[in-house]
Amino acid sequence: MPPVTTRQVVTVRDGTRSAANRTTAAAPPGARTCAGRRRRAALGGGAENSTVRNPGGSPSQPPAGAKWAVGPTAGRTLLALGVLLTAHPPDRLSAQISIHVSAGARYTSTLVHDSLGIDAIATRPRIGPAFTAGVSTPLEERWSVEALLDFSTSGLESSFDGATTDLGTLGTLAFAVVVQRSITGPLAARVGIGVLKELPSEDQGIFRSGAGTPAALATLGVAYRLPITMRYGLALDARYDAHRFSTPALAEVGFEPRWVHRVAVAVRAGGP
Numbered sequence: 001m002p003p004v005t006t007r008q009v010v011t012v013r014d015g016t017r018s019a020a021n022r023t024t025a026a027a028p029p030g031a032r033t034c035a036g037r038r039r040r041a042a043l044g045g046g047a048e049n050s051t052v053r054n055p056g057g058s059p060s061q062p063p064a065g066a067k068w069a070v071g072p073t074a075g076r077t078l079l080a081l082g083v084l085l086t087a088h089p090p091d092r093l094s095a096q097i098s099i100h101v102s103a104g105a106r107y108t109s110t111l112v113h114d115s116l117g118i119d120a121i122a123t124r125p126r127i128g129p130a131f132t133a134g135v136s137t138p139l140e141e142r143w144s145v146e147a148l149l150d151f152s153t154s155g156l157e158s159s160f161d162g163a164t165t166d167l168g169t170l171g172t173l174a175f176a177v178v179v180q181r182s183i184t185g186p187l188a189a190r191v192g193i194g195v196l197k198e199l200p201s202e203d204q205g206i207f208r209s210g211a212g213t214p215a216a217l218a219t220l221g222v223a224y225r226l227p228i229t230m231r232y233g234l235a236l237d238a239r240y241d242a243h244r245f246s247t248p249a250l251a252e253v254g255f256e257p258r259w260v261h262r263v264a265v266a267v268r269a270g271g272p
Contacts, residue, residue, distance in 0.1 A: 096137050102237050104266025106130035106152045111245055111260060112206055121160040123206055125170050128154025130264045134178075142182045146190070150174040152264070158205060167207075171199035174241070176219050186225035186235070193218055196243050209248035217243045223268060237268040 105127055112123040130152035138144045151174075156167040176194025183189055197214040200207040221239035246257040 098136050098270060100134055100136065100233070100268055100270035102132045102266040102268035104130050104237070104264055106154070106262055106264040108154065109261045112250065112255065112258065114255075121158065123156065123158040123167070125154040125156050128152055130266060132266070132268075136180070139179075144180045146178040146180060146192070148174075148176045148178055148192070148194070150176065156200070165205075167205045168200065168202040170201070173197050173199060174217055176217060176241075178219065180223075186227060188223045188225075189221070190223070191220045196241075198245075198247075206247050206249055209252070212247050212251075215243040215245065217241055233268075233270045235268045237264075237266045239264045239266070 106129070107127050108125040110122050110124040112121070114121050130150065132148055132150045134146050134148040136144050136146040151171065153169055153171040156170040158165045158167055174194055174196040176192045178190045178192030180188050180190040194217045195214045196217045198207075198211040200211055203210065219239060219241035221237065223235045223237045225233075225235040240261070240263050242259055242261050244257040245260040246255065
């Protein structure tokens with residue numbers, strides 16, 4: 001039975017002061033403490049999450065069956081960490097995106113060929129260096145997709161009646177999207193499409209009116225990863241591409257666009 005408390009109540013009415021005794025039952029032990037905790041918890045005070053300390057100052061063990069809740073600050077921290085791990089997993093970027101470069105030599109077929117009587121006139125690039133840089137990411141097992149930037153440069157010459165005329169240098173810049181499939185072991189094949197732009201060093205001859213608009217490009221190739229250097233990502237790369245060639249100067253004199261074929265052999269480093 002709870003203890004009984006007697007207290008005197010003083011009231012003042014119409015200037016007359018009177019006193020009376022009132023008997024009340026005391027609240028059960030701990031009732032006020034529990035009510036205060038519930039109130040602070042409802043207002044976000046975190047009473048349910050507060051650590052109970054014994055007189056010695058060390059945290060005491062929670063009652064049997066009690067469950068720890070995550071406080072607001074810890075909850076926000078865990079949420080932010082979860083978002084960061086989902087958006088940027090530690091190994092996902094390095095596992096899915098790879099960078100590769102290559103350097104080699106390229107042969108380009110004749111750009112213009114025509115016959116004037118018994119003599120033939122031809123304009124062709126010499127064999128020159130070729131460089132590529134690209135990024136790749138896997139699609140599914142054995143398949144990947146690449147974005148390639150290709151640059152090559154070579155001397156340009158024109159031959160007629162046994163004489164050769166130097167026309168400066170001709171650079172080409174190409175961008176292509178390529179799909180690659182691993183065939184077996186270190187051998188892979190690729191096919192893609194893109195665009196190519198000629199970059200002549202001088203506005204003369206067939207480029208006297210400029211190089212014209214970029215041309216559509218189709219490309220295919222094979223790569224063989226060298227087993228003895230697999231840890232360094234070295235591979236032999238053979239590429240073929242074709243595009244239709246024309247210039248404003250050629251169009252003015254009635255030349256039709258001509259298919260130009262290019263073959264490159266290079267050493268490739270990095271990539272899948």
